[in-house]
Amino acid sequence: MFPAVTYQVFLLKRFKTRYMKLSACLSYLYKKDDFLEKKLAEIIGKDKVSTDIGDRLCFSRDVTPLCYKWIDLYKLPPYTSDIVASPETTGDVIKIVKFAGENNKKLFIYGGGSGVVGGVIPTERGITLDMSRMCGIINLDEQSLTVEVQSGIIGQNLEDFLNKKNYTLRHFPQSIRSASVGGLIATRSTGQFSTKYGGIENYVVGLEAVLPDGSLLNTGDKPRSSTGPDINNFFIGSEGIFGVITKAILKIYKMPEEVKYQCFIYRDIFCALDSIREIMQSGIKPPVIRLYNSEESRLKFEKLGFNYDGCLLILCFEGKKELVEAEASVAMEICSKMHARDIGGELGKIWFENRFDTRHILEKEEEPGGMSDAIELASSWSKIKKLYTEVEKYFKEKNITLASHFSHAYTTGISVYNIFYLNAKDEKEAIDKFYEVWDDVMGIALENDATISHHHGIGIIKRARLKQELGKGIEIIKKLKDSLDSENIINPGKLIEN
Amino acid sequence: MxxxxxxxxxxxxxxxxxxxxxxxxxxxxxxxxxxxxxNYLIYMAEMEKIKANTDLGEAVYLCNDCRRCETYCVFENKKVIGNNRYARNLIFKEKLASDRVYEIYDNFIQYGNFLGEKKEAKEIRNSDKDKKYDFFIYAGEYVNFLAPEIKESFIKILTSLNKNFIFCDDEDPDGILALDLGMKELAQKLMENNFKKISRYKFDTLICLDPYSCYGFKNDYKDYGYEFDCGIIHYTEFLENNISDIKINKTDSHIKYFDPCMLSRGLKINDSPRKVLSFINSESNFDLIKNREESECCGGHLSLIFPDVAEAVSAGFLKELExxxxxxxVLVTACPLCLSNLSNVKKSGRFKIYDLAEYISRNID
Structure with missing residues (x-):
């Protein structure tokens, strides 16, 4: 339907060729770059540098489906960093960035390794910057309700810290248990409670970043300003190409006084979508709005005791008790008007307890010739039904299982999460099909004025289609990259093609 | 598979x-x-795509088997200890573990315990062998060498209750530590010896002072074909059933209970220690914020191989709690490793740390 485009180059030409030469690859893995090791050890300390093959392999993979297939197919990632540098302070990061620039060594930033689009996979040889040791909590400002952290802290560790003091971040991406704060910012992530609290862009009050020339940027903690474009936003979703995020000041919230779930069953998914639109445009803001099509309702909830035939809508309300009751009653009225069946709140609680369950996806990855992934698109209300219909039709025609849900709703539109499960005769064919599906579905999205990525980012999987979505915007990004990092030192090949 | x-x-x-x-x-x-x-690296090494090395060896032993990861596992994988033992066995055989691991192995071979302490073998007295007891007390290596106060305290409790019990003066290691460290063959030998020795006594119930031994007797021993023909309980379960008979002075300290990993996640014994505590103390809730299946880590048996890491773990926990x-x-726990690791933190802050048996015995009227 939509011919595959140039981004296949990434896999079919360069990467595949490398895998074919496995023995050469192995010998390169064991060849140490003594210069790099010696120099980096000199500038940041020996204990912060590793050339161990295990470290280099671990830091060369993330949870992109391709990484799983590589395990059974070619056994090694396509490129492995020559060395892993683990800074502990912003000063260390500055030294590493300057060293990389002066010696024309590529630098790949590794936050939590939870990305699904290959954001941390090296695209060529170089240094991996492991941010995990920069995990300190610098300041909890209980008056301003902000927390300042080093960017390597894992989201859940920050949430646990806040909970112990009766605060919460309320930014709950599915990857929160392994993603770093810096990674969440760099991919422009969103969370399961986004409909009320917004995406990560709504949390970042300020940040500190080391620019590709080694200079330091600090945007402070002002609540808002009218002093030109928001500099924070250059880094939110930058996928690391403009610099290394080293610290962030994030909004936090007091623990909600009351949490209430309401669930409804719809026979028709579009009726449910109309309900969500009305809820969002009525002025109320449930933090969680999730609408599962009948296939995903069955796949996800059958094992949890869900036996309803239809599409499941989960709503959650939280905050002051009076507000929760008022918002829930407004939503109830809207859903009843659309002939939804009220099934109470229990299933919402079950969803909350099982919200990290990605087993169905992983089991498919593990299957010989099986592959699964989630394509998260988003579109305006006026275009979403057509987008959904066309995507569904595509998968039906290709005879590929699709399970979809809508989440992250706005007054202007909504995101649709398409999880596909494909079968192929072997791993090689599975990877080819995987790329074909991605390209085709991104094509459908672009035809329908939808975004090709609502919150997973671009990485190396979607970059060839980015130009079609951003148009002139891609030139602005490229010019910015050129002006900040003319030698393309930091995260080359990420977000934009070299 | x-x-x-x-x-x-x-x-x-x-x-x-x-x-x-x-x-x-x-x-x-x-x-x-x-x-x-x-597991990825071990697999790659098994597939001969990379060579396993001492760095990987160190990493394989740096896990303390606390099984907290199992609580959050999307596959509900409860075999992490099995994974670890498998990986460690490979590393151990390849001589890629740290020197300390081989020292422990040598200590087992030479002295019959992980610490390398000399002990004299004692014959079992005839009266001990022939007499039938209600309870056989198995302290376990960690209690004997790291937290002997647990054994002393529990014996004081049993004595105050006039219970008919026996414990072995020259206890053999249970083999669980050896198993955990990947010394499979040695572990099997130790299990066999220990099983034979315990089986010489006549008793109804085997009370374990160490959750690791308790879990091992109930599970690993069975897997290796050594099945005890008696009830096996952890001492907190005994206390739960007998606490009302102990003459005890109630305390009004603010107490929290630190769930030991092997007791909460391994044996699923969560209520017994809390019930015992509620008998002695009026506090309505003994839970730390992370409790039961989610309980945090003390450093576990890392203290035997990587003491600095174990201390960093336990110190980190105490610092955050403070x-x-x-x-x-007061922090009360019910495991010799938890007691030892938390007490060994150089700056343990304002907390007094006790094992449950010790805390009860201190307050016996």
């Missing part, structure tokens, strides 16, 4: 959602400790 291989594969093909919960990872930031990465909890005075 055998259990270990299936479990290994689940860890490799995973979204890594257990990462945040791994205390040794948080303390060291060694990426190779995380189950996903560790930062948000200004009320708690």
């Amino acid at each position: 055998d259990v270990e291989k299936k479990s290994q594969r689940q860890c490799i093909f995973c979204h890594n959602f257990c990462k945040f919960s791994c205390a040794p990872y948080i303390a060291t930031k060694n990426q190779k400790i995380i189950q996903t990465q560790k 930062s948000y909890d200004d009320k708690t005075e």
